[in-house]
Amino acid sequence: MFEKTTVAPGKAKHKRKSRYKPRGRQASTRATAEINQLFEGKSLQRDLLIENLHILQDEFGYLDTDHLAALAELMRLPLSEIYEVATFYHNFTVHESTQEAPRLTVKVCDSLSCALRGSAQLQHELSNAFDGQVKVTHGACMGRCNLAPIVRIENQYISQATIDASANAIKKRLSGHEHTGPEHDSLSLTDYLEKGGYRILKDLYARRTTPAKIIEELKESGHRGLGGAGFPHAMKINSVLSIDGPRLMAVNADESEPGTFKDRYYMNTNPHQFLEGMFIGAELVEAEEIYIFLRDEYPDTAQILKSALSDAEIAGLNNGRRVHLRRGAGAYICGEESAMLESIEGKRAYPRQKPPFPAHVGLFNRPTLINNVETLYWLPQILEKGADWYREGGRSDSQGMRTFSLSGQVKKPGVYRVPAGITAQELIDKYGGGMLEGHQFKAYLPGGASGGMLPAHMADIPLDFGTLEKYGCFIGSAAVIVLSDQDNLKDVCRNIMHFFEDESCGQCTPCRMGTTKALKLMQAEHWDQDLLTDLSDVMRDASICGLGQAAPNVLVSLMKFFPEELS
Numbered sequence: 188m189f190e191k192t193t194v195a196p197g198k199a200k201h202k203r204k205s206r207y208k209p210r211g212r213q214a215s216t217r218a219t220a221e222i223n224q225l226f227e228g229k230s231l232q233r234d235l236l237i238e239n240l241h242i243l244q245d246e247f248g249y250l251d252t253d254h255l256a257a258l259a260e261l262m263r264l265p266l267s268e269i270y271e272v273a274t275f276y277h278n279f280t281v282h283e284s285t286q287e288a289p290r291l292t293v294k295v296c297d298s299l300s301c302a303l304r305g306s307a308q309l310q311h312e313l314s315n316a317f318d319g320q321v322k323v324t325h326g327a328c329m330g331r332c333n334l335a336p337i338v339r340i341e342n343q344y345i346s347q348a349t350i351d352a353s354a355n356a357i358k359k360r361l362s363g364h365e366h367t368g369p370e371h372d373s374l375s376l377t378d379y380l381e382k383g384g385y386r387i388l389k390d391l392y393a394r395r396t397t398p399a400k401i402i403e404e405l406k407e408s409g410h411r412g413l414g415g416a417g418f419p420h421a422m423k424i425n426s427v428l429s430i431d432g433p434r435l436m437a438v439n440a441d442e443s444e445p446g447t448f449k450d451r452y453y454m455n456t457n458p459h460q461f462l463e464g465m466f467i468g469a470e471l472v473e474a475e476e477i478y479i480f481l482r483d484e485y486p487d488t489a490q491i492l493k494s495a496l497s498d499a500e501i502a503g504l505n506n507g508r509r510v511h512l513r514r515g516a517g518a519y520i521c522g523e524e525s526a527m528l529e530s531i532e533g534k535r536a537y538p539r540q541k542p543p544f545p546a547h548v549g550l551f552n553r554p555t556l557i558n559n560v561e562t563l564y565w566l567p568q569i570l571e572k573g574a575d576w577y578r579e580g581g582r583s584d585s586q587g588m589r590t591f592s593l594s595g596q597v598k599k600p601g602v603y604r605v606p607a608g609i610t611a612q613e614l615i616d617k618y619g620g621g622m623l624e625g626h627q628f629k630a631y632l633p634g635g636a637s638g639g640m641l642p643a644h645m646a647d648i649p650l651d652f653g654t655l656e657k658y659g660c661f662i663g664s665a666a667v668i669v670l671s672d673q674d675n676l677k678d679v680c681r682n683i684m685h686f687f688e689d690e691s692c693g694q695c696t697p698c699r700m701g702t703t704k705a706l707k708l709m710q711a712e713h714w715d716q717d718l719l720t721d722l723s724d725v726m727r728d729a730s731i732c733g734l735g736q737a738a739p740n741v742l743v744s745l746m747k748f749f750p751e752e753l754s
Contacts, residue, residue, distance in 0.1 A: 698735025
C-alpha cells in the first residue's frame with residue numbers, strides 16, 4: 188500500500204509556477220498584423236503552405252522568422268513544420284528577424300553549361316562589386332542553358348550575362364526600377380483553334396472517339412514518357428485506370444536536370460497544344476482535378492500558362508475540371524515523381540518508398556496520372572496524324588523524332604527536334620553549327636548531369652532509349668552538353684557532384700553522405716579510384732531514388748573512358 192504524504196506544520200505546500208506564455212518563438216504584434224492583412228481572403232489549407240511561403244517572399248523579398256511564426260499561427264501548423272519546409276527549398280530565403288536582411292538577393296547559375304561560360308568568375312566579380320549591399324549567391328540550373336551564363340535578379344533573368352549588364356540591372360532594381368519582363372511570341376487560343384487545335388479533345392468530350400481507341404493509338408505509336416524514364420504512355424494510363432477513383436492528374440513541369448530546357452520552349456511558344464494534351468490525359472483517366480507543378484525559375488511561363496488556362500476555361504475546354512498551377516521552390520529532387528507529389532502537398536520533397544506506386548496511391552493518396560510536359564505536348568498530333576506519323580523519321584533502328592536540348596561549347600545551342608537515333612556528332616555539326624572557334628570536340632553528356640559522359644571518339648552512338656545503357660549512360664531528358672579540349676574534365680565531374688550534393692534531399696544515408704564523401708575525395712590532386720568505385724556502387728545500389736543512383740554516373744564514366752585525365 189502507498190503511504191499518505193502530509194505537509195509538515197508551518198510549511199506551505201509548494202505550488203508550481205504557471206507558464207506565463209506559450210513555449211517557442213511567438214509572433215510579434217507587428218508580424219501578426221502584417222500576415223493577417225496579407226492573407227486576408229486567401230486559402231489556408233495545408234497543401235498551400237509552399238504557395239503561401241511564395242506569397243510571403245514575393246511581398247517582402249525574403250522570409251522573416253517573425254513572419255513565419257505568425258504564418259504558423261494563422262495556418263494552425265507547428266512552427267517547426269513551416270521552418271523545415273521553408274529551409275528545404277533553395278529559392279526561399281529565411282532571415283532572422285533580429286538581423287538586417289540584404290536589399291536584394293542575386294543568383295548566378297553554376298550548373299555545368301553556365302560554368303563552362305565563366306559563371307564562377309562572374310559571381311566573384313558581382314560579389315566584389317556589391318559587397319554588403321546585395322547578397323550574391325549561386326543558383327542551380329535555371330533552364331536557359333542555351334543562353335549561358337545566366338544571372339537571376341528576383342524574377343528577372345540576364346541572358347549571356349556579363350559583369351556590366353548584370354551590374355546595371357542590379358543598380359536599376361536597387362533604385363526601384365521594376366522589371367516588366369520580355370514579351371513572348373506565344374500562340375493564342377484563337378490562332379490554335381484556327382489551326383485545328385482542340386478538335387481531338389472536343390471529339391473525346393462528345394464521344395465521337397473513345398478513350399479505349401485513343402489508348403490503343405498511343406500504344407501502337409510507341410509513345411513513351413519524355414521526362415527521362417521513357418515509360419510507355421499507354422501502359423501508365425492503364426495502370427491508373429486499374430484502380431477505382433476518384434483519380435487525379437499531376438503534370439511535372441519542373442525540368443531541373445542541368446542542360447534541359449525543352450519543356451519551357453514548348454510551353455512558351457505553344458501553350459495550348461500542351462494544355463490540349465493535358466486535358467486529353469485527364470479525360471482518359473477521368474481525373475477530377477489537375478495539378479501543374481511548374482519550376483519557380485519559369486515566372487514568364489507561369490504568366491503564359493495562367494493566361495492560356497483562363498482562355499481555355501472561358502471556352503469550356505477544361506470540361507469543368509479545376510486546374511491548379513503550383514510553383515516549385517527550387518529542388519531538383521522534385522523531378523522524382525513522388526517527391527513532386529509531396530511538394531504539391533506542401534511538404535518537404537522527400538521521395539516515397541515504392542510500392543505503392545503513384546499511379547495507384549499518388550497525390551492525396553488517390554490514383555494519379557503523372558506526365559511531363561513534352562509527353563502531353565505530342566498527344567494531339569499523334570491522335571490527329573496517327574501512330575504511323577509519330578513513328579516516322581528515326582535513324583539506326585530508332586523510330587520517330589526526339590527533342591534535344593543542346594548546350595555547351597557549340598556555336599548554336601538550342602532546342603532541336605531531330606530524328607531519334609541521331610548521333611552526337613551529327614547533332615553538333617548539322618544543328619549546333621559545329622564547335623566554338625578554337626575549341627576541339629572532346630566529350631559529351633548525352634542525358635544531362637545524371638546521364639554519364641562519353642568521349643568524342645564515341646560520338647557515333649545512336650542517341651535514343653536503350654542505346655547508351657551498355658556504356659553506363661542514358662539519354663534521359665535528351666539534354667546534350669558538349670565539352671571541348673579547353674575543359675578540365677575533373678572540374679566537370681566536381682561541378683556535377685557538387686550539384687548532386689547540394690540537391691540531395693538528405694533522406695537516405697547513401698546519397699546524403701555518399702555525395703559529400705565523393706566530392707571530398709574528388710578535391711584531391713590524385714583520386715583514390717578504388718574507393719570512389721566502391722562508394723559509387725553503394726550509392727547506386729542503396730539510394731532510395733534516382734538522384735543518388737545516378738549521381739556517380741559522370742564520375743564512373745570519367746574513370747572508365749578518360750584514364751589519361753587521372754594519370
